[in-house]
Amino acid sequence: MSITRRTLLAAGTAALTLPALARRAAARDMPVLRAAPSTAQIAPAGYGPSPVWSYGGTVPGPEIRVRAGERVRRRFENGLPQDSAVHWHGIRIANAMDGAAGVTQDPVPPGGTFDYDFVAPDPGTYWYHAHARSWEQVARGLAGPLIVDDVEAWEGLEGAATAEATLMLADWRLQEDGALHEASFGDLHDWAHAGRLGNTVTINGAIDARLPVRRGERLRLRLINAATARIMPLRMPGLAPLLIALDGYPVAPRPAERILLAPAQRADIVVDIPAGLDAPLPILMDAGRDEWVEIGSLIDGGVTALPPQAGPVRPLPAGTARAPDLSAPQEEVLRMEGGAMGRLERARLGGVEQDFRQLVAARRVWAFNGVAGDMDEPAFRAPLGRTVRLRLVNETRWPHGIHLHGHHFTVLTRGEQPDAYQARRDTVLVRPGEPVEIAFVADNPGRWLLHCHMLGHQASGMLSWFEVT
């Protein structure tokens, strides 16, 4: 059959049948999330704004908010000078939407776009961040909050919070002129130690943030640690924080005088603002060695006071992730080794055993199960629906925040003792010599990353994946 202009036209029309038209219409009204260089006032007053990379021109990026079960749709536009992708941290997402550049999708090149369209199944406090050269891209500012509201508003119930605020914490390494310290991006000495620690902590992009609150109100604070390396112990003296969720997942409400957030972790707390608030209420962070510094404060917003909330705080509605079946789980181990003072004598890289010198030359200083970031074989495979019990053993001298993509897990034990919270999480802090056991139902098919969320550690060997089939 010869192809005439008429048949060509017919074929063209056939390709534009309704579903295709509907898809085009849907793509046209996709909200845009654009990553590009911009500036932000993260240095103290007296310095000019610092060059950063941001989503939507702000640091942190715009808060994305949906109700549980709703879709999140964003056209990612890459205005950066390098490849990127957006990861929706903690969301039990369809694999193709997970945003792990090079694993679940091709990296988006400069000038390119990628349409993210997924359902957010679980209410809670989540976040999104770059997942290509994340040790650099997140440190330059590419992160933002993703809040999934309960289907039925939790607000307004007796004893519940009357208002809420998202507090995204970040850690910047600024040089004397207030610009980001770019020369030390990728510094292997940092990576072999705690990671790229900064010298300036911001809340919602502001140094010394002053957050207006209402006297007498019951306030839900959603705390997100978006730092690439810094573990943040937090206190709010003058308030009696009640912890209600970890990594977005509800826990039975309990007093939490000290809140510990490893990189990528979240905590939701409820605080009762005193009716007689006359001085700012400081938010303190342990900068190391029990040196508590003020990183921001809650101040009187000047609105009419509310009568104090006396009732108990109700627990959040339970989440929907399946509970692990611990009767006959698939047992797996993830052994961490390497780093400063724990020298990685040998590990597999590029499919062969390499020694310390070769590994350092390849910028690998950490390993999982004797493999320094090779991606050809998974750490483990699990059949769909199987419960996996994973033992995390830290043989290094450094703490690590281990994150699994696509799943929530239960923290069963810590240092061989039952964990106090038995919380569902997506990121868990594993200290040296303190094994942690987690379990989860491998119910989300695909290849999922498994890595340390100290992002320099991830880049230098603490990266693997698991497959659910």
Ligand code: C2O
């Ligand atoms: Cu929040 Cu693979 O990361």
Ligand code: CU
């Ligand atoms: Cu680590």
